[in-house]
Amino acid sequence: MKSNTIANGILKAIAILLGITLLLYFLYKIQSVIIYVAIAAVISLIGRPIVMFLRRKLKFKNTIAVIVTMVFLVGLFVGLVSLFIPLIIEQGHNLSLLNIEQLQGKVEDLYREIIAYFELNQIDIEQSIKNSNLLTELDYSIIPNFLNAVVSGLGSFSIGLFSVLFISFFFLKDSKLFENGILTFIPDNKELRWRNSSTKIKDLLSRYFVGLIFQILILFVIYTIGLLIIGVENAIVIAFLCALLNLIPYVGPLIGGLLMITLTMTSNLGESFSAVILPKTIWVLVVFLIGQLVDNFGSQPIIFSKSVKSHPLEIFLVILITGILFGVIGLIIAVPAYTAIKVILKEFLSENKIVKKLTKGL
Numbered sequence: 001m002k003s004n005t006i007a008n009g010i011l012k013a014i015a016i017l018l019g020i021t022l023l024l025y026f027l028y029k030i031q032s033v034i035i036y037v038a039i040a041a042v043i044s045l046i047g048r049p050i051v052m053f054l055r056r057k058l059k060f061k062n063t064i065a066v067i068v069t070m071v072f073l074v075g076l077f078v079g080l081v082s083l084f085i086p087l088i089i090e091q092g093h094n095l096s097l098l099n100i101e102q103l104q105g106k107v108e109d110l111y112r113e114i115i116a117y118f119e120l121n122q123i124d125i126e127q128s129i130k131n132s133n134l135l136t137e138l139d140y141s142i143i144p145n146f147l148n149a150v151v152s153g154l155g156s157f158s159i160g161l162f163s164v165l166f167i168s169f170f171f172l173k174d175s176k177l178f179e180n181g182i183l184t185f186i187p188d189n190k191e192l193r194w195r196n197s198s199t200k201i202k203d204l205l206s207r208y209f210v211g212l213i214f215q216i217l218i219l220f221v222i223y224t225i226g227l228l229i230i231g232v233e234n235a236i237v238i239a240f241l242c243a244l245l246n247l248i249p250y251v252g253p254l255i256g257g258l259l260m261i262t263l264t265m266t267s268n269l270g271e272s273f274s275a276v277i278l279p280k281t282i283w284v285l286v287v288f289l290i291g292q293l294v295d296n297f298g299s300q301p302i303i304f305s306k307s308v309k310s311h312p313l314e315i316f317l318v319i320l321i322t323g324i325l326f327g328v329i330g331l332i333i334a335v336p337a338y339t340a341i342k343v344i345l346k347e348f349l350s351e352n353k354i355v356k357k358l359t360k361g362l
Contacts, residue, residue, distance in 0.1 A: 032160070040164050040171055046206070046210065051066055062173065193348055196347055201343045205340070211304075214303065215300060215303050226284075226291070230287065232263075253292055257288045308338075342358060345358070
């Protein structure tokens with residue numbers, strides 16, 4: 001082999017590696033834009049059934065249907081955010097954030113009652129807290145930094161919200177916009193297969209995300225009824241927040257249950273632990289377990305089997321593997337990504353025995 005051929009091969013390999021490195025670096029630098037596009041794509045998939053209903057049933061023009069859908073989704077988002085304001089105010093009042101001494105006293109009383117109830121060793125709590133200097137020696141220099149972080153966060157959030165809404169509008173208005181962008185990288189002889197795959201993916205994922213909304217709604221109803229019967233303050237908001245966390249498979253329900261119990265206990269600071277806090281906490285745990293049983297053995301398997309046409313065990317393994325590989329992000333994107341991959345494999349590798357088995361129900 002000639003030295004020129006070897007040198008050209010080495011240079012070509014170096015150029016490819018350099019190109020891949022630059023591409024990855026570029027994607028890393030614009031990761032916020034990729035996140036905006038991904039969120040907008042999810043919103044467009046959720047809003048797609050609404051747009052189709054307005055166009056087909058009510059005979060709206062496409063642009064008007066998209067505008068109405070966007071207004072509805074934004075109004076829903078604003079309404080959900082406004083629900084949390086009373087909870088934040090109430091918890092701020094309960095925790096006495098502006099009265100450190102009162103907060104310290106309530107925490108000490110609650111802790112004394114807990115260790116007395118469970119017959120643990122007595123500890124000099126007051127001296128321990130004083131020695132820790134946790135509540136008495138605050139670094140007030142963090143206040144300006146905190147305010148700067150809040151202002152910066154609000155600015156970033158505003159930019160992100162506008163970007164997501166803008167991109168979502170055009171994804172809904174022109175449902176083939178994203179598809180046509182990908183087609184520029186697809187060979188001409190594969191375009192028809194990709195179009196078929198894209199249509200199937202959009203249909204399945206729209207059904208999946210709408211199914212998730214129903215899943216959250218079922219949990220929300222169960223949690224709300226249970227917490228209202230128990231007499232937990234801000235039951236509706238707490239129920240919705242814990243139901244929403246259920247979108248994160250396996251990890252989300254645990255966080256939601258812990259949050260539900262914590263908010264119940266902090267809402268009753270100053271009350272008797274054995275007579276009020278412990279019984280309410282136990283009943284809240286029962287409500288949480290009932291909701292999870294209904295979700296895990298009822299609504300979730302039905303939603304997965306009907307929307308993405310995959311077996312619950314198949315979905316469980318996929319979520320578990322992607323969670324191990326990619327963490328929380330993997331848990332969230334596991335089902336949509338797996339569904340898209342299955343559709344593409346069926347379209348392009350339909351003769352493969354393994355693909356036939358995996359995509360039998362599609």
